[in-house]
Amino acid sequence: MPSPDPAVLARLRAIVGEAHVLTSPEDTIPYGFDGTAALKGPAGVVVLPGSTAEVSAVVRLACELNVPIVTRGSGTGLSGGSVPSEGCLVLCLTRLDKVISVDAANLTVRAQCGAITAAIDAAANKHGLFYPPDPGSMKISTIGGNVAENSGGLRGLKYGVTRDYVMGLEVVLPDGRIAHFGNACVKDVAGYSMKDLFIGSEGTLGIITEVLLKVVPRPAARRTMLASYDRMEDAAQTVSDIIAAKIIPCTLEFLDRMTIGCVEDYAKIGLPRDCAALLLMETDGHPSAVADEAEQMLALARARGARDVRVARDEAEALRLASARRSAFSALARVRPTTILEDVTVPRDKLAEMVSFVAEVAKKHRLLVGTFGHMGDGNLHPTFLTDERNTDEMARVHEALEEIVTKTLALGGTITGEHGVGLAKKAWLRRQVGEHSHDLMREIKRAWDPRNLLNPGKIFD
Amino acid sequence: MKPSLQLLDYSILQQCMHCGMCLPACPTYDATKKERHSPRGRISLMRAVADDELKISPAFADEMSYCLGCLACQTACPAGVDYSNLLETARAEVQSAGLNQTFTSRFWRAVTIRGLFMRPRLLRFAGRLLWLYQRLGLQTAFRMIGLTKLLPKDLRRLEPQCPTIATKFSPQLIRPVESPAKKQHRVALLTGCVQDLVFADINRDTADVLLANGCEVHTPPVQPCCGSLHAHNGEADAAKTLAKRMIDLFPPSQFDAIITNAGGCGNHLRHYGSLLAEDPVYAPLAKLWDAKLRDIHEWMMEHGCRAPQAGLGDLTVTYHDSCHLTHGQKVTQQPRDLLKLIPGLRLVELPEANWCCGSAGIYNITQPEQSEQLLVRKIGHVLGTGATVLATANPGCHLQIARGLRQAGSAVTLLQPVTLLARAYRKEKMTESMTA
Numbered sequence: 001m002p003s004p005d006p007a008v009l010a011r012l013r014a015i016v017g018e019a020h021v022l023t024s025p026e027d028t029i030p031y032g033f034d035g036t037a038a039l040k041g042p043a044g045v046v047v048l049p050g051s052t053a054e055v056s057a058v059v060r061l062a063c064e065l066n067v068p069i070v071t072r073g074s075g076t077g078l079s080g081g082s083v084p085s086e087g088c089l090v091l092c093l094t095r096l097d098k099v100i101s102v103d104a105a106n107l108t109v110r111a112q113c114g115a116i117t118a119a120i121d122a123a124a125n126k127h128g129l130f131y132p133p134d135p136g137s138m139k140i141s142t143i144g145g146n147v148a149e150n151s152g153g154l155r156g157l158k159y160g161v162t163r164d165y166v167m168g169l170e171v172v173l174p175d176g177r178i179a180h181f182g183n184a185c186v187k188d189v190a191g192y193s194m195k196d197l198f199i200g201s202e203g204t205l206g207i208i209t210e211v212l213l214k215v216v217p218r219p220a221a222r223r224t225m226l227a228s229y230d231r232m233e234d235a236a237q238t239v240s241d242i243i244a245a246k247i248i249p250c251t252l253e254f255l256d257r258m259t260i261g262c263v264e265d266y267a268k269i270g271l272p273r274d275c276a277a278l279l280l281m282e283t284d285g286h287p288s289a290v291a292d293e294a295e296q297m298l299a300l301a302r303a304r305g306a307r308d309v310r311v312a313r314d315e316a317e318a319l320r321l322a323s324a325r326r327s328a329f330s331a332l333a334r335v336r337p338t339t340i341l342e343d344v345t346v347p348r349d350k351l352a353e354m355v356s357f358v359a360e361v362a363k364k365h366r367l368l369v370g371t372f373g374h375m376g377d378g379n380l381h382p383t384f385l386t387d388e389r390n391t392d393e394m395a396r397v398h399e400a401l402e403e404i405v406t407k408t409l410a411l412g413g414t415i416t417g418e419h420g421v422g423l424a425k426k427a428w429l430r431r432q433v434g435e436h437s438h439d440l441m442r443e444i445k446r447a448w449d450p451r452n453l454l455n456p457g458k459i460f461d
Numbered sequence: 462m463k464p465s466l467q468l469l470d471y472s473i474l475q476q477c478m479h480c481g482m483c484l485p486a487c488p489t490y491d492a493t494k495k496e497r498h499s500p501r502g503r504i505s506l507m508r509a510v511a512d513d514e515l516k517i518s519p520a521f522a523d524e525m526s527y528c529l530g531c532l533a534c535q536t537a538c539p540a541g542v543d544y545s546n547l548l549e550t551a552r553a554e555v556q557s558a559g560l561n562q563t564f565t566s567r568f569w570r571a572v573t574i575r576g577l578f579m580r581p582r583l584l585r586f587a588g589r590l591l592w593l594y595q596r597l598g599l600q601t602a603f604r605m606i607g608l609t610k611l612l613p614k615d616l617r618r619l620e621p622q623c624p625t626i627a628t629k630f631s632p633q634l635i636r637p638v639e640s641p642a643k644k645q646h647r648v649a650l651l652t653g654c655v656q657d658l659v660f661a662d663i664n665r666d667t668a669d670v671l672l673a674n675g676c677e678v679h680t681p682p683v684q685p686c687c688g689s690l691h692a693h694n695g696e697a698d699a700a701k702t703l704a705k706r707m708i709d710l711f712p713p714s715q716f717d718a719i720i721t722n723a724g725g726c727g728n729h730l731r732h733y734g735s736l737l738a739e740d741p742v743y744a745p746l747a748k749l750w751d752a753k754l755r756d757i758h759e760w761m762m763e764h765g766c767r768a769p770q771a772g773l774g775d776l777t778v779t780y781h782d783s784c785h786l787t788h789g790q791k792v793t794q795q796p797r798d799l800l801k802l803i804p805g806l807r808l809v810e811l812p813e814a815n816w817c818c819g820s821a822g823i824y825n826i827t828q829p830e831q832s833e834q835l836l837v838r839k840i841g842h843v844l845g846t847g848a849t850v851l852a853t854a855n856p857g858c859h860l861q862i863a864r865g866l867r868q869a870g871s872a873v874t875l876l877q878p879v880t881l882l883a884r885a886y887r888k889e890k891m892t893e894s895m896t897a
């Protein structure tokens with residue numbers, strides 16, 4: 001809303017309370033962006049509802065006045081999904097942060113949309129249960145944001161992504177009606193699977209207000225090891241060997257040479273700077289199975305020419321080894337003022353090829369790019385270390401990105417494995433999914449939200 | 462030249478990639494769940510000022526004052542954003558724009574920052590008066606006849622817990638130079654302002670710990686304030702003057718280490734290099750100064766602190782991290798390791814040990830409500846541990862938490878790690894002389 005009409009503000013205040021409608025620049029400027037580099041927009045009015053009923057009432061009012069709504073969780077998104085658009089109302093859901101209940105008999109957790117991902121896992125943990133999706137932002141991301149982006153994490157290969165844990169949703173529709181989809185039944189084939197339409201919908205189809213999640217028993221044991229290689233291909237081949245040996249580890253994460261150097265500069269863990277790849281491997285489950293699998297993984301890594309494999313003896317050492325991977329992003333983010341984190345994904349057997357392609361492109365365009373990511377599921381994070389004020393360098397970043405996307409699609413991959421399309425990747429969506437699929441997506445959006453009030457301009461124009 | 466956000470190296474602002482990883486660590490965001498009260502939000506406001514999209518307004522000034530300056534965001538930040546530098550610049554700009562909050566906070570600034578903390582002798586004199594007032598029983602008399610009710614509300618809240626001023630200040634307890642039996646290092650000991658007024662005995666304990674570990678301790682009787690209060694509250698020029706006086710008094714080339722035992726001062730003392738970077742004469746000295754500066758716990762563990770041979774009996778102790786020690790100076794493990802050296806002492810972890818207690822410089826005076834909420838939260842955790850002693854290493858935290866414990870009617874004793882260690886060394890000496 002450009003210059004908020006006092007009468008409208010009064011109605012918004014009547015719905016959510018005086019303190020939860022923000023209009024001054026000091027209050028709204030901080031809602032002008034999410035976690036995406038170099039994107040921002042004007043957050044005219046920010047509304048923080050305290051219940052599903054309030055969300056519904058705000059949506060009805062916006063609908064009546066034809067005001068677009070940009071839904072926001074914690075604003076950690078990496079594709080610009082919650083960046084405000086001109087004349088919009090920002091609906092920020094962080095007050096709806098309760099983990100409502102844990103049902104140990106049915107293995108479910110019910111939570112409000114603004115509940116923090118880590119708080120959901122902590123609540124499950126109290127009952128010996130486990131919520132596996134662990135995006136790097138889990139200490140602050142909201143579950144609503146996770147569902148809206150279908151977020152992944154480090155455990156994708158074995159445990160899947162957010163979608164695999166959503167059993168039910170409460171959603172406020174574009175006209176303000178409150179609808180419920182799914183339930184606590186493991187089996188349910190009654191009609192279309194409507195909840196699946198909302199997972200990954202990036203705030204364009206409805207506002208998720210409550211979620212019912214599946215949880216699983218917490219694994220009793222875990223083993224961690226870190227292997228270094230002279231060639232990225234050998235690391236990738238180790239992963240294929242492990243999977244061919246019928247082992248599904250919970251974590252298979254890699255760092256490339258550039259990232260290893262940055263991590264070592266920053267954390268001084270004692271990593272070999274001259275190796276081309278580090279592979280962090282973790283297996284979890286029943287203690288005896290874990291011991292057995294760990295031994296096999298060690299042997300397979302050695303057989304593929306791993307220069308060195310460190311196996312953690314205890315939890316403390318496991319944490320130390322894992323910190324090499326965990327600090328990758330922090331180490332890279334310190335190098336230059338602007339950090340652009342991409343998440344192209346290719347079929348697993350194409351990963352090594354993709355990593356070396358990224359390194360070549362970076363060299364060609366004289367850019368600093370470190371790549372790390374999830375080797376088990378082919379999801380890489382080429383991270384551009386740059387400066388948004390340097391227009392010449394930014395132009396080269398865009399050229400490089402274009403080449404990386406083209407290669408990704410040629411290898412049968414996707415422009416985004418977990419961060420979503422938002423604003424940042426919508427130019428490439430049609431190229432990836434094809435015109436019919438792209439048209440169908442837009443038709444669904446149009447049918448559902450004919451006045452284009454929910455997160456307009458995200459995913460497609 | 463006045464410090465300003467527009468003149469600040471823009472890459473310091475740009476370093477924030479607005480990822481939000483600092484939000485869960487920030488006490489003011491935790492309390493309100495509003496972006497404006499988060500590190501990311503505050504940085505975005507500073508950037509808007511730098512970009513000329515926002516004027517320095519009363520709301521901006523309030524926001525900078527509502528920040529605790531606890532620097533928990535700096536520990537949480539993956540991108541290494543120098544929040545402390547940003548906050549100081551923003552506060553200085555608020556200061557020079559003349560937008561300075563309430564009457565009470567103006568009053569306190571005038572009395573403390575511009576007055577007392579610029580003049581060490583005057584500060585001690587004021588301390589002495591306060592001591593007299595307390596000793597002569599005027600305090601009790603005033604309270605009984607209700608005179609204290611005439612004080613503004615914020616002050617009234619703090620007055621009953623106003624720190625009891627020490628009977629003796631540091632120079633009466635520590636000689637200018639004290640030497641150990643076998644000298645291995647030559648160190649300077651900074652006595653601090655609040656530490657010196659209220660906790661001079663802790664300075665004595667620090668000297669004893671150093672002596673027991675082969676350090677010759679140099680403690681000039683009159684020392685300037687380090688300038689941290691000034692820098693944190695937007696008085697950059699005063700901070701620079703004080704830094705230079707400090708360097709003059711302790712030429713860094715003459716010592717193996719310059720020791721501080723107050724977390725808040727230490728964090729500021731380590732950054733004289735950047736504070737005086739533009740000064741042709743002092744810049745190189747300040748750099749050397751930074752390299753020599755050590756927190757007492759850090760210095761002790763760096764040189765393999767000797768474990769005392771005697772303990773203090775069975776003691777369950779928990780430890781509260783002072784913000785500026787843990788987030789500012791990154792000294793987190795050393796105080797714990799130091800405590801564990803004492804025979805018979807059992808250390809239990811305090812939940813949320815590194816969450817601000819609400820003291821935060823003069824925050825408990827300028828933002829009483831938020832400060833009180835943080836204090837209550839801290840006391841709850843302390844009581845939950847079942848420890849009989851709470852150790853912490855910063856005079857501000859010490860005063861604040863001691864006040865909270867008294868308010869809660871708790872019997873938990875508050876001591877600093879060096880005090881416990883010094884007592885163990887004294888016990889050791891006694892045992893030795895008895896057996897001899």
Ligand SMILES: Cc1cc2nc3c(=O)[nH]c(=O)nc-3n(C[C@H](O)[C@H](O)[C@H](O)COP(=O)(O)OP(=O)(O)OC[C@H]3O[C@@H](n4cnc5c(N)ncnc54)[C@H](O)[C@@H]3O)c2cc1C
Nearest residue numbers: 073074075076077081136142144145148151152203208418
């Ligand atoms: C340091 C860092 C690490 C990250 N690591 C990962 C990772 O490992 N894996 C991964 O997948 N992502 C990762 N992300 C991206 C991001 O954290 C996720 O996309 C997360 O799910 C966003 O949650 P949020 O609450 O911040 O949502 P926001 O950023 O506020 O919103 C994201 C999108 O969801 C919509 N939305 C939010 N809440 C709702 C709701 N209740 N109903 C409907 N729509 C809604 C918004 O409109 C927007 O389109 C990372 C981000 C950062 C900064």
Ligand code: SF4
Nearest residue numbers: 487528529531532534
């Ligand atoms: S210094 Fe403390 S209160 Fe201020 S923004 Fe950082 S974490 Fe929040």
Ligand code: SF4
Nearest residue numbers: 477478480481483538
């Ligand atoms: S964690 Fe650091 S980079 Fe991220 S928003 Fe906070 S200050 Fe900015």
